[in-house]
Amino acid sequence: MIAMLVLAACGGARDAARNAAVASSDRDVDIVDVDARVAGDPCPGEAEDVDGFEDDDGCSDLDDDRDRIADADDRCPREPETYNGLDDEDGCPDHCALPLTSGPIAPQRERFFFVKDSARLGDGALDLARAVAGTLSGNPQIKRVELHGHAGREERRPVALARRRAERLRDVLVSLGIDPARVVVIAHGASEPVTAGDTPEQRALNRRVELVLPDS
Secondary structure, eight states: OHHHHHHHHHHHHHHHHHHHHHHHHOTTSSSGGGOTTSSSOSOTTSOOOOSSSSTTSSSOOSOTTOSSSOGGGOSSTTSOOOOSSSSTTSOOOOOSOOOOOSEESSTTTSEEEBOTTSOOBOTTHHHHHHHHHHHHHHOTTOOOEEEEEOOOTTSSSHHHHHHHHHHHHHHHHHHTTOOGGGEEEEEOTTSSOSOOOOSHHHHHHHSEEEEEEOOO
């Protein structure tokens, strides 16, 4: 009996020592950065949210289906929203094809922003492209979309840059399964700014491609 108690006590001491070591090396207290499943916690300052989705990556996954609607506001957190003008804020896919009006599908959602002096997509643009590709795939009645490329006044060769941006987005949509015959590229250069402001934030709004449905 004494031997068993000693072993238990030693085991408890070892566990306590291990827990102390874990706590000292786990800044976000999610135990992942010392877990053998991953080589270090990629998000050491961000606690894992244990919700059954990628719980071993050490990062808080606030938008599981990556449809740009936070899980807290998403009625279908594991199914991406279909952006087609119908209940686009509920976070759920729409399982039927719907006729859409001409013009921007949803102006705030169909602007793709780019890095300055570059045709490289900005933060969030690829996720938006995936969402749009899903909507186009689910709505075959949309025969054509236009990609209107724009550039800022401060950018070099704005017309050529605007075209490269629109072509880059077209290539991304094609890589996601969209027929290239459905996509038309139009370059505007710096002639149609969203804003005439000169702050860095305002200038960034002009470095964009807008996806538009042509008039039927």
